[in-house]
Amino acid sequence: MKKVSLLFLVLLSTLTFAIAQDKPAASPRITAESPNKNIKVMFGQPSKKGRVIFGAEGSAALEKYGKPWRTGANEATEVTFKNDVMFGGKHVKAGTYTLVTMPGEKEWGVVLNSVLGQWGAYEYDKHKASNVVEVKVPVSAGKTPIEKLTITPANNSIAIAWDNATVSIPVMDHGK
Numbered sequence: 001m002k003k004v005s006l007l008f009l010v011l012l013s014t015l016t017f018a019i020a021q022d023k024p025a026a027s028p029r030i031t032a033e034s035p036n037k038n039i040k041v042m043f044g045q046p047s048k049k050g051r052v053i054f055g056a057e058g059s060a061a062l063e064k065y066g067k068p069w070r071t072g073a074n075e076a077t078e079v080t081f082k083n084d085v086m087f088g089g090k091h092v093k094a095g096t097y098t099l100v101t102m103p104g105e106k107e108w109g110v111v112l113n114s115v116l117g118q119w120g121a122y123e124y125d126k127h128k129a130s131n132v133v134e135v136k137v138p139v140s141a142g143k144t145p146i147e148k149l150t151i152t153p154a155n156n157s158i159a160i161a162w163d164n165a166t167v168s169i170p171v172m173d174h175g176k
Contacts, residue, residue: 027073039153040080044073053163068124071101076118084174088135108167140166
C-alpha cells in the first residue's frame with residue numbers, strides 16, 4: 001500500500017510539473033532587433049491588466065515616478081549594440097548593457113549600466129557606480145493605453161511604450 005501511495009504521489013507531482021511547463025509565462029522574455037541588426041533588446045514583457053502603471057509616490061501606481069525601474073519584468077532588460085553608438089547624444093562602446101529607467105510625468109531618466117545579470121532594479125544604488133551613460137528624454141502621452149510593454153529598437157532609436165507613456169531614445173552609429 002505504501003508503494004502504491006508513493007507511486008501515486010510521484011505521478012501526481014510529475015503531471016503537475018508537466019502542466020505547469022505548458023503554461024505561457026505571465027511576462028514572456030522578448031528579443032527585439034533593429035532592422036540593421038545593430039541594436040538588440042531583451043526584456044520581460046508585462047501586461048497592464050487594468051493596473052495604473054506610472055504615478056507619484058504614495059499612489060497605487062505599479063512604477064513610481066523618479067524610482068529606478070528594470071524597464072520590464074523579472075530579469076533586468078539588456079540592450080546590445082553591435083557597433084559603437086551615440087545613445088541620447090553620448091558615446092557608448094559596442095557591448096551589452098543593463099537598461100534602467102526612472103519614469104517621470106514629463107521626462108524619463110534612461111541609464112545604461114555595465115553590470116549584467118541583475119534581477120529587477122532592486123540593487124540599483126549598489127550598481128550605480130557602473131553606469132555607463134545617463135540621459136533624459138521627454139515623454140509622449142498617448143490617448144489609448146498600450147496593454148503590453150513594448151520596446152522597439154529602430155535603426156536610429158529605441159522606443160519604450162506602455163500604458164499611456166512613450167519615450168524614444170536617439171541612437172546613432174558613432175561618427176554618423
